[in-house]
Amino acid sequence: MNLPVFLLEAPLDGTAGAAMQIVNNPTILIGGIALIVIAIVLVLFIKQVIINSILGVIALGIIYFVFHIELPLLPAIVVSAIFGLAGIGAMLLLKFFGLF
Numbered sequence: 001m002n003l004p005v006f007l008l009e010a011p012l013d014g015t016a017g018a019a020m021q022i023v024n025n026p027t028i029l030i031g032g033i034a035l036i037v038i039a040i041v042l043v044l045f046i047k048q049v050i051i052n053s054i055l056g057v058i059a060l061g062i063i064y065f066v067f068h069i070e071l072p073l074l075p076a077i078v079v080s081a082i083f084g085l086a087g088i089g090a091m092l093l094l095k096f097f098g099l100f
Helices: 005-022 026-066 073-083 085-097
Strands: none
Touching: 026 073, 026 085, 073 085
């Protein structure tokens, strides 16, 4: 199967032209560095959120099983998973003031 030479050269010329537009382009460099920085910041932020959520669920377990304080189960789990320790603190305040 012999293909004409122009069928093989045309895609390569287009690829080389597109690659040369990217090489030595400062906009691409700045965009790449910005994406790396955004990824690092998101990982650090999400790590703190996950740790706070885990601590909230642990605190909820301690409140239920050690101190035997009855909070509404589903709202307490959702609040502890989203807001962590601060959410459980708010739920305890609501319990203290008789709103639960």
